[in-house]
Amino acid sequence: MQLTGWGRYPIIEASPVTFQDHRSLAARLAETKPLIPYGNGRSYGDSALSSRFVPMRSRDRLLAFDPDSGLLTCEAGVLLSEIIETFLPSGWFLKVTPGTRLITVGGAVAADVHGKNHHQAGCFGDTVESLLLMLADGRIRRCSRKENPELFHATCGGMGLTGVILQVEFYLQPVPSAIIEQATIKTRNLKETFEAFEKYADWPYSVAWIDCLARGAALGRSLLMLGRFAPIGELDYAPRRTKTIPCNFPGFLLKSYSVRAFNSVYYARARSGISLNFVDIDAFFYPLDAISNWNRIYGGSGFVQYQFILPKKHSYTGLEQVLRKIMKTGKGSFLAVLKLYGPANDNYLSFPMEGYSLALDFKIEPGLFALLEQLDEIVLKHKGRLYLAKDARMSRDTFEGGYPQAEAFRSLRTSLGLAGAFNSLQSQRLGL
Ligand SMILES: Cc1cc2nc3c(=O)[nH]c(=O)nc-3n(C[C@H](O)[C@H](O)[C@H](O)COP(=O)(O)OP(=O)(O)OC[C@H]3O[C@@H](n4cnc5c(N)ncnc54)[C@H](O)[C@@H]3O)c2cc1C
Structure with missing residues (x-):
């Protein structure tokens, strides 16, 4: 069968390693190497891809x-x-x-x-x-x-x-309820966006949609969405019905002029300053789930999500450089999401660190990977890293530069006999 992640790149031939219970799983692990567990295929790249995979759903x-x-x-x-x-x-x-x-x-x-x-x-x-x-x-x-x-x-x-x-x-x-009190703040540039994130850091939830094709004084203008559970309200919940996209979208719909037009309208529609409203949890947390196969809008060759994080100290200059680079190439992204992070935890390969991350979707087309390599350099120069759950293409050097505990993780795998037993296309590419 064909197997892929959410970005539909890469697509590989693979066979499932199925099992009934723990005993049969143990037997399958003993006879099949290497393999990788597969959840619901929502990682974007190749972290759950291997020619033998264990379906866990x-x-x-x-x-x-x-x-x-x-x-x-x-x-x-x-x-x-x-x-x-x-x-x-x-x-x-x-x-x-x-x-x-x-x-x-x-x-x-x-x-x-x-x-x-x-x-x-x-x-x-x-x-x-x-x-x-x-x-x-x-x-x-x-x-x-x-x-x-x-x-x-x-x-x-x-x-x-x-x-x-x-x-x-x-x-x-x-x-207390299934309703979110949402505040939307319109900012005019990157500096205002950062200031708003910090000013409202006492709100439990925050995320900004950033207009990645805005130029000059408007570079980094955003809509910052804040949320908290409304203190009173219904607890009833029924997931929203989803819509589907009937086929792969033709590529011209994603050209930079349509992204620019979409971004301008989306930004202009929001009221200036702060606006407040109440939304249900699906609208606040899961807007993309409303269309079940939205990943098909990027056409047959698929897309990558480029998500990087930078420590707070370097976030402003690093993000400014990334946005300028993207704006120059005109390779816009409908989805450009900026988030604020607290301190890192003790896990070897976790992505977050105290700072800001930006996630951008790009259709795969000629010249894209060369651009992303230039962005990798900016990210590493500013002491950041890329998110493994989104990645399908970073080099081993980029990985090593961003994840100081890579070698310790490798040693632990070797000492427990896991290297060579559990492998994905991603782990092979990154030398894990
Ligand atoms: C629309 C969308 C929005 C997203 N938003 C966010 C976000 O806001 N924040 C964020 O952090 N991520 C986000 N993601 C990424 C997603 O949450 C992660 O990639 C998640 O790991 C996907 O889970 P999955 O069950 O689909 O696993 P898969 O994609 O199938 O696998 C992901 C990884 O988990 C491993 N794995 C799965 N099951 C097991 C198991 N039982 N045992 C051992 N390993 C296992 C796989 O080997 C693979 O390495 C988003 C993804 C999408 C599509």
């Missing part, structure tokens, strides 16, 4: 919930959307959620995903109490901050390279 049982502490135990193939549908009506929600609810809990741990509240709540791994992990020899290890801590910190953010996550115990948060 069917491991979808909710096993236990403690309403006193909010501790949920479930199998790794459960989708975040299934958790929301089950628990939100009783007043519980995820402590950390990414911009799609269509990922598995295993994928959330493996990429140590973050949401719009990283500056206050950290990563998904920070909400995990413990997990069960099957190693290459079929042994199952419980990992937590106290039990097998090194394996725990390597698995949260370890992109499936430390074994198969079978079960996860993690905390939900109580919420």
